[in-house]
Amino acid sequence: MNRILYFIIVVSFLDTFIQLPIITPYARELGASYLLTGAIVAVYSLANMIGNIFGGHWIDRFGRKKMLYSGMFAVAFVLLFYPLPQTGAQLFWVRFFHGLAGGVLIPGAFAYVGDQSKSEKRGKVMALTGASIGTAAIVGPALGGGLSSLGRINYVFWFVAVLFIITGILITIFVKESLVSTDRGKASLAHFLPLLKKRPILQASLAALALMISNGTLAFALPIKVTEMGLTSAATGMLLSTYGVVALIVFLTPLNRMYDRYSPVMLVVAGIATIGFVHVMLNIISISWAVVLLMVVYGVGFALVFPSMNKIIADSSSAIDRGKAYGIFYAFFSLGVIAGSFVSGATAEVFGKPFLSSAGTMIIVVTALLIISKKGQEKQI
Numbered sequence: 001m002n003r004i005l006y007f008i009i010v011v012s013f014l015d016t017f018i019q020l021p022i023i024t025p026y027a028r029e030l031g032a033s034y035l036l037t038g039a040i041v042a043v044y045s046l047a048n049m050i051g052n053i054f055g056g057h058w059i060d061r062f063g064r065k066k067m068l069y070s071g072m073f074a075v076a077f078v079l080l081f082y083p084l085p086q087t088g089a090q091l092f093w094v095r096f097f098h099g100l101a102g103g104v105l106i107p108g109a110f111a112y113v114g115d116q117s118k119s120e121k122r123g124k125v126m127a128l129t130g131a132s133i134g135t136a137a138i139v140g141p142a143l144g145g146g147l148s149s150l151g152r153i154n155y156v157f158w159f160v161a162v163l164f165i166i167t168g169i170l171i172t173i174f175v176k177e178s179l180v181s182t183d184r185g186k187a188s189l190a191h192f193l194p195l196l197k198k199r200p201i202l203q204a205s206l207a208a209l210a211l212m213i214s215n216g217t218l219a220f221a222l223p224i225k226v227t228e229m230g231l232t233s234a235a236t237g238m239l240l241s242t243y244g245v246v247a248l249i250v251f252l253t254p255l256n257r258m259y260d261r262y263s264p265v266m267l268v269v270a271g272i273a274t275i276g277f278v279h280v281m282l283n284i285i286s287i288s289w290a291v292v293l294l295m296v297v298y299g300v301g302f303a304l305v306f307p308s309m310n311k312i313i314a315d316s317s318s319a320i321d322r323g324k325a326y327g328i329f330y331a332f333f334s335l336g337v338i339a340g341s342f343v344s345g346a347t348a349e350v351f352g353k354p355f356l357s358s359a360g361t362m363i364i365v366v367t368a369l370l371i372i373s374k375k376g377q378e379k380q381i
Helices: 004-017 023-029 034-062 064-079 088-102 105-116 119-148 154-174 189-197 199-228 233-252 254-261 264-284 288-315 322-351 355-380
Strands: none
Touching: 004 064, 004 088, 004 105, 004 119, 004 154, 023 034, 023 088, 034 064, 034 088, 034 105, 034 322, 064 088, 064 105, 064 154, 105 119, 105 288, 105 322, 119 154, 119 233, 119 254, 119 288, 189 199, 189 322, 199 233, 199 264, 199 288, 199 322, 199 355, 233 254, 233 288, 254 264, 254 288, 264 288, 264 355, 288 322, 322 355
């Protein structure tokens, strides 16, 4: 498979991760209230959902390559507007159009990966895409914080804009279209409904929702947990890095053979159950070494889920509807990002245990996945 696709995935996710340390302080500098600041952070994912759905259809209609380089150039254009807002409301709209423009990139990249990878080796390929995202998650926040510390937050946006322009040019030169023209003519919006009715796609989408709710909960609640334990904010970064490093080890070592050896649905169930266990224990454990161990376990759970659910989407879709399938899937992904921190915040407010809602969500999703699998088996008999 064209190795540039892994680079495209790194760049696409770097766009999100590099801005994590700077958007909130930037919004506050512009005079945004806490409520508006929260909306500025969340609107990117909300707009991304819209971009995922419409972008998924366009990916099947116009081809992977065209939508990938169009998305890259569109995001680069929007990024140039970030230094211009004078108010929080203006920044809100820049974030909205940023999320909208970027919504086509991830479904496009993964549709291309699905087209190019052979079914028997698809699990390992998806593990490598997970490693690409992990790389962006580790490098992005550090790079964003480092560039902004130079004294001008604009450097971050200019850097990413240039990176996207370069990547767009590389796509136009080196990436070959994977969807033949005869297949493009068969793409239709009517294909969305049958896709939503497919059990594997529903299972993968529920897994994406659960996984990102768990991540959103960690982003909101782990700093609170660390403070209660009497540790510094540096400990939060270390704990988050711990699970990322563990996941990367699984993705990049011979352990990744399991994705092609075992049922992806069962790996997803095992992973979500593992994550649920971690969230349950984080509600009751406040010993530093034990929390570190829990983050190691969380990394294993994350590693079980991410490549497996992407493999399910690729296996359950064809060339003419794979873009839409990934559009639906990553719309659930974006919804989980929005819901995670919000729901855990509400749970913390009411019950004083921010990990309670995510633990319950994992249990519900595992149960739903098993029920859907059982119904699928009964229908086959």
